[in-house]
Amino acid sequence: MAEVVIVRDEDAAGALVAGAIVELIRAKPDAVLGLATGSTPLATYRALARRIRDDRIDVRGVRGFALDEYVGLPAGHPESYRAVITREVVEPLGLTPELVRVPNGDPATIRTAGADYEAAMVAAGGVDLQILGIGRTGHIGFNEPGSSLASLTRVKTLTEPTRADNARFFDSPDDVPMHCITQGIGTILRARHLVLLAFGEAKADAIVAAVEGPVTASQPGSAIQLHPRTTVIVDEAAAARL
Ligand code: GLP
Numbered sequence: 001m002a003e004v005v006i007v008r009d010e011d012a013a014g015a016l017v018a019g020a021i022v023e024l025i026r027a028k029p030d031a032v033l034g035l036a037t038g039s040t041p042l043a044t045y046r047a048l049a050r051r052i053r054d055d056r057i058d059v060r061g062v063r064g065f066a067l068d069e070y071v072g073l074p075a076g077h078p079e080s081y082r083a084v085i086t087r088e089v090v091e092p093l094g095l096t097p098e099l100v101r102v103p104n105g106d107p108a109t110i111r112t113a114g115a116d117y118e119a120a121m122v123a124a125g126g127v128d129l130q131i132l133g134i135g136r137t138g139h140i141g142f143n144e145p146g147s148s149l150a151s152l153t154r155v156k157t158l159t160e161p162t163r164a165d166n167a168r169f170f171d172s173p174d175d176v177p178m179h180c181i182t183q184g185i186g187t188i189l190r191a192r193h194l195v196l197l198a199f200g201e202a203k204a205d206a207i208v209a210a211v212e213g214p215v216t217a218s219q220p221g222s223a224i225q226l227h228p229r230t231t232v233i234v235d236e237a238a239a240a241r242l
Helices: 010-027 043-055 083-094 107-123 160-169 183-189 200-214 220-226
Strands: 003-007 032-035 063-066 066-069 129-132 156-157 180-182 195-200 230-235
Touching: 003 010, 010 043, 010 129, 010 195, 043 083, 043 129, 063 083, 066 083, 083 195, 107 156, 107 160, 183 220, 195 200, 195 220, 200 220, 200 230, 220 230
Parallel strands: 003 230, 032 063, 032 129, 129 195, 195 230
Antiparallel strands: 066 180, 156 180
């Protein structure tokens, strides 16, 4: 059973998670962080940047692996997850850019990109703490409903609700890519500690399904119940149906 922590707001969640990550880095200066994109973890990244600055934490050895990437965006596109991770995480936290990996969504090398990413994660010794958001459809990473609970990093087709949700980051809804490369649910479950964040009433159904529903591929978030160490941090609105 996941540990559920109900907090006042995203900033309170950010302070909690930042504290846990700072402890981790103090104990293991080359800690491996699992990084999520989306709006959910942004307050956490801001809180973590503050803690690193205020407590003068040496993060030069910290490594990171992003969950997912769009396939086929031009290199340097501001909404590629590579660009987002650089802007929201690597730069404000002062991480070493070469130590933070994002799946490679270049169509030219996409056939081998999943296996390459898995190999890099294994070589790094696995993820110590994985930050997760959850989509309205219950997806984690870009593992949409129907994804195998044992899946590894691979190419997936985005569902229409997810493309619609992510259209706000693009000039036109048609610009949202059709495909992505994402860590699988099996990949995510290999992390040593999962921290799932969700805020707002739009996430309440996905959260109750993830925490209390049957473990099923039709609700990818429910896979967290298979993990021995999961912390779910939510506000009152996202916790409303628990
Ligand atoms: C996106 C990302 C997920 C994220 C989810 C929720 O599509 N691929 O990693 O958790 O959708 O996004 P948000 O945090 O903006 O609600």
